Amino acid sequence: MGIVARTRRIENGELPEADAIRLAQQGDAAAFERLYQLHHRRVYSLCLRMVGNTAEAEDLTQEAFLQLFRKISTFRGESAFSTWLHRLAVNVVLMRLRKKTGSETSLEEVTEPDEESGGPRKDFGAPDLGLSGSIDRVNLQRAIDQLPAGYKAVFVLHDVQGYEHNEIAHIMGCSIGNSKSQLHKARMRLRDLLHEVERQRARDERQAFKDAAGKD
């Protein structure tokens, strides 16, 4: 492909990913930008869901793409490019979370099964309020923010971004069974957290009713 036609295809957003990768490996500026354009929304959204903070998500997106472009010459196509990129992005986010918490959280550790959280809730059998229809975007993001890093990553990758367990296993460097187990526990923990939101809302309403009754 000649430079005129290639430049035009990149400008029109038509350059296929495989061609963009090959050209980026040669240091082509337009190809780097094309790869960024193809993947920036997903990477930014992943970072945003993982850290729940736009400024930090922006910083992490930048770091993830910089790492990607620094390493792009080593990409040999054994896995899908997006999987490779998401693995880098998840690692960047987990490293940041590790620095923030000061704990030695590694990709392996955050995906280890947690027996305590994997079992039935302590109030198992208690009457449930039911979450159907009460989950909004803000509450869900707040609940996700409270998940452990590993649960959060698997939930965001599977339920939000639509990755399959085999892809998540590749991204997270864990087994497929581990990915399924983490997702199950993430959903269970989210259920608890969202129920807590419901209970808090009910308590607030009762308190508001009492306050209003007291004034009368």
Next chain:
Amino acid sequence: MAAMHCKDFWLFSSEWLEGDRNPAAIAHLAGCPACRALITDLESIRNSAHLLLEEEPPARIWPAIKSQLEKEGLIRQPKKSFLERLFPATAFRPALAGAYLSFLIIAAAALGFHMNSVHSAEQQSLWLANAQDAITPVATELGSAERKTLPALQAPGNDITATLNHNLAIVDNMISLCEKGVRQDPQNEMMRDYLYSAYQQKADLLAAAADSEGR
């Protein structure tokens, strides 16, 4: 069929969400409101995840990344061809590229005509060598331009493409005959004149083909 208890069903709930309808689980669910509530909640959580749509990051991220890549020397400027180095605007304007080729051809032709006013054999040889030097990059660039416009020339089922290809074939045949004539008799003024005209026509046709690709 072994009966399933709540604890077993909780462990099985992920498979249920994936569509696995184990008969023991169906039987358990029919008689257990708590596990039915669990499934309803998990389905709500899974379905609500779609509320968290992809978001557009701020536009400032890419310039920051690009700037850093440039600092680290990871981005290089693309190599430019002979034509692009001489006339950078042609990189984005095929019609200009064609016009520039035409200009080169006219210049080369003028060089050839000038030879007529030079009388000594030594001077004639020198001018002939110069004219040959001027033609060589033109012929090379014509070949390069032709390769670049190949996709446009190979577009199927297009009347314009068919006409362009037909005219190019005629001009190529003319160029071939004239080049042969010039090689046999380098001082044949009329043959050189025909050759330059043929180059000019080919450049115009390629520029037209490149323009038709851009539309």
